[in-house]
Amino acid sequence: xxIETRHFKTGDPEPTFPSDGKLQLLSxxxxxxxxxxxxxxxxxxxxxxxxxxxxTNKPEWLTKYSPLGKVPALGVPTERGLSFIHESMVIADYxxxxxxxxxxxxxxxxxxxxxxxxxxxxxxxxxxFYKIGFRGDINGKVELSNGLDEFETELKKRxxxxxxxxxxxxxxxxxxxxxxxxxxxxxxxxxxxxxDEERFAALTEWxxxxxxxxAVKVHYITGDIHRQFVEGFKSKNVDYDILLT
Amino acid sequence: xxIETRHFKTGDPEPTFPSDGKLQLLSxxxxxxxxxxxxxxxxxxxxxxxxxxxxTNKPEWLTKYSPLGKVPALGVPTERGLSFIHESMVIADYxxxxxxxxxxxxxxxxxxxxxxxxxxxxxxxxxxFYKIGFRGDINGKVELSNGLDEFETELKKRxxxxxxxxxxxxxxxxxxxxxxxxxxxxxxxxxxxxxDEERFAALTEWxxxxxxxxAVKVHYITGDIHRQFVEGFKSKNVDYDILLT
Numbered sequence: 108x109x110i111e112t113r114h115f116k117t118g119d120p121e122p123t124f125p126s127d128g129k130l131q132l133l134s135x136x137x138x139x140x141x142x143x144x145x146x147x148x149x150x151x152x153x154x155x156x157x158x159x160x161x162x163t164n165k166p167e168w169l170t171k172y173s174p175l176g177k178v179p180a181l182g183v184p185t186e187r188g189l190s191f192i193h194e195s196m197v198i199a200d201y202x203x204x205x206x207x208x209x210x211x212x213x214x215x216x217x218x219x220x221x222x223x224x225x226x227x228x229x230x231x232x233x234x235x236f237y238k239i240g241f242r243g244d245i246n247g248k249v250e251l252s253n254g255l256d257e258f259e260t261e262l263k264k265r266x267x268x269x270x271x272x273x274x275x276x277x278x279x280x281x282x283x284x285x286x287x288x289x290x291x292x293x294x295x296x297x298x299x300x301x302x303d304e305e306r307f308a309a310l311t312e313w314x315x316x317x318x319x320x321x322a323v324k325v326h327y328i329t330g331d332i333h334r335q336f337v338e339g340f341k342s343k344n345v346d347y348d349i350l351l352t
Numbered sequence: 353x354x355i356e357t358r359h360f361k362t363g364d365p366e367p368t369f370p371s372d373g374k375l376q377l378l379s380x381x382x383x384x385x386x387x388x389x390x391x392x393x394x395x396x397x398x399x400x401x402x403x404x405x406x407x408t409n410k411p412e413w414l415t416k417y418s419p420l421g422k423v424p425a426l427g428v429p430t431e432r433g434l435s436f437i438h439e440s441m442v443i444a445d446y447x448x449x450x451x452x453x454x455x456x457x458x459x460x461x462x463x464x465x466x467x468x469x470x471x472x473x474x475x476x477x478x479x480x481f482y483k484i485g486f487r488g489d490i491n492g493k494v495e496l497s498n499g500l501d502e503f504e505t506e507l508k509k510r511x512x513x514x515x516x517x518x519x520x521x522x523x524x525x526x527x528x529x530x531x532x533x534x535x536x537x538x539x540x541x542x543x544x545x546x547x548d549e550e551r552f553a554a555l556t557e558w559x560x561x562x563x564x565x566x567a568v569k570v571h572y573i574t575g576d577i578h579r580q581f582v583e584g585f586k587s588k589n590v591d592y593d594i595l596l597t
Contacts, residue, residue: 183462192465194472200445204461216449217428220437227439 109156114347116161121168124182124189130155131182131189133172135162136350137336139233139284140195141179142326146280147199150322151206161347163340196226199277211277222270222278228257233285236292240337243297251300255307258282262309268316275320283317286310290330291337354401359592361406366413369427369434375400376427376434378417380407381595382581384478384529385440386424387571391525392444395567396451406592408585441471444522456522467515467523473502478530481537485582488542496545500552503527507554513561520565528562531555535575536582 112122114135124131130148134141134157148155160169165176172191173180180193181201192198203211212219231254238247262270270278292300304311317323332349339345357367359380369376375393379386379402393400405414410421417436418425425438426446437443448456457464476499483492507515515523537545549556562568577594584590 185462190462190466192462192469194469197465197468197472200468201461201465204464216446217430217435217437219449220442220446223442223445224437224439227442 109154111157111351112159113351114159114161115166115169117164117166119166121166121171122158124158125156126184128184130184132157133169133178133180133182133191134159135178136347137328137333138162138178139288140177142284142287143195143281144179144181144198144202145326146283146322147202147211147277149325150211150275150280151202151209153202153206159347159351163343163345163347196281199281203277211271211280213271213276222276225258225261225270225278226281229254229282229285232258232282236285236288239292239298239300240288240295241341243295245298248298248300252303252306255302255310259307259310262313269313275317275323279313279317280322283323286314286317287327288333291333293330294334354399356402356596357404358596359404359406360411360414362409362411364411366411366416367403369403370401371429373429375429377402378414378423378425378427378436379404380423381592382573382578383407383423384533385422387529387532388440388526389424389426389443389447390571391528391567392447392456392522394570395456395520395525396447396454398447398451404592404596408588408590408592441526444526448522456516456525458516458521467521470503470506470515470523471526474499474527474530477503477527481530481533484537484543484545485533485540486586488540490543493543493545497548497551500547500555504552504555507558514558520562520568524558524562525567528568531559531562532572533578536578538575539579 110125115122130153132141132144132148132155134145136159145157160166160178162178170176172182173193175193177193179195179198180191181198182189182191183201192201199211213222232251235247235251235254238244239251265272267273269275275283289300289302302311318327328350336345336347336349355370360367375398377386377389377393377400379390381404390402405411405423407423415421417427418438420438422438424440424443425436426443427434427436428446437446444456458467477496480492480496480499483489484496510517512518514520520528534545534547547556563572573595581590581592581594
């Protein structure tokens with residue numbers, strides 16, 4: 108049995124984590140950083156339980172497990188009981204080292220370093236995404252396209268379906284949550300952004316293939332549902348549990 | 353023979369990197385981030401050459417090797433010639449994976465994740481350091497002490513000489529460059545900060561032992577020299593080559 112709770116909010120009692128040896132993930136169904144962890148866990152077929160958390164009205168006990176009150180936070184069964192780590196990239200590195208059977212990073216340390224740099228570099232795209240979508244800043248449009256240019260060029264240079272090769276690897280999975288959400292920018296109130304499928308031909312084809320990947324598919328959310336969540340979030344009347352009712 | 357150049361500045365011709373199979377490090381003698389790389393290379397006894405760069409008047413060719421114009425940038429001999437990676441923590445992870453004979457991170461993936469989180473967490477201390485030392489912001493004093501409290505507590509909890517155990521590990525080395533510079537804050541013009549050796553008894557003892565560590569000692573700079581550099585830097589009349597003449 109796999110637990111996936113509705114979103115705990117202020118006042119809600121703390122969940123009881125079963126002692127079944129499974130990983131325990133504090134998450135939020137629409138959080139792109141938490142989605143990174145879900146995708147890795149699915150890609151590696153690691154069983155885990157999910158405890159969703161309302162990030163607008165956080166439960167009081169959240170900081171006990173995640174000192175900065177953020178998700179994802181991953182509870183790992185250790186000799187001293189359940190211990191939590193946080194920060195999506197720290198968790199990513201941990202999972203790839205602990206469960207190396209299906210390695211997501213390149214095996215070669217130099218190629219791995221290059222992919223780590225690209226994951227950091229992707230913050231240009233994710234920052235531009237928030238600039239356009241949440242702050243209505245028109246400068247975000249050029250920045251987003253310039254940021255995507257680097258990834259388009261890199262993917263063409265690699266000449267493979269995915270950055271990871273024949274199958275998606277860590278770089279593919281770590282940038283995916285924002286690539287999935289790009290479609291949201293079409294519906295902006297003041298400014299809109301739509302991906303140019305000619306300029307970004309390789310990334311467009313990559314996106315189509317990513318949606319068909321098992322690990323991506325499990326937590327994939329359609330543009331319509333993303334939009335419903337974000338509009339609720341902006342009007343301060345958000346239903347975190349849209350997908351869990 | 354090991355190369356260590358004076359600081360290349362605007363207009364200076366590009367260095368010729370010898371094809372001797374050694375790592376080639378773009379550095380700046382007083383940069384704490386570059387110091388991280390030097391310490392790791394020394395700890396692992398990896399031979400390398402150093403090309404210092406004036407960060408006030410950067411040489412034009414710097415961005416060819418380090419796209420954001422920052423140091424450290426590490427040139428690695430690969431099949432396709434010398435390839436560069438940057439970002440001190442990406443380089444740290446690369447070196448520990450590529451040269452695992454003397455492993456600096458804990459071998460256990462969970463312990464490693466905890467140390468990675470602490471390295472990120474240390475930004476509270478380094479940010480507070482710049483707040484006090486460069487922006488004269490008095491709030492930095494409380495933030496710095498609160499940040500150090502976490503490390504004092506952690507070191508006591510571990511009950512070992514170093515965070516890494518009997519010998520310094522990655523966490524020790526990655527926070528060291530700012531710990532070495534704390535002494536600078538004594539000499540602030542408007543506000544001063546001096547570490548309370550009672551409140552931070554474990555860290556004070558740790559600092560003494562760190563200075564005696566071989567890898568730390570090679571690039572250790574005394575408070576007086578740090579002060580000379582920083583005062584030059586602030587008065588826009590800095591001699592990058594103080595230690596190289």
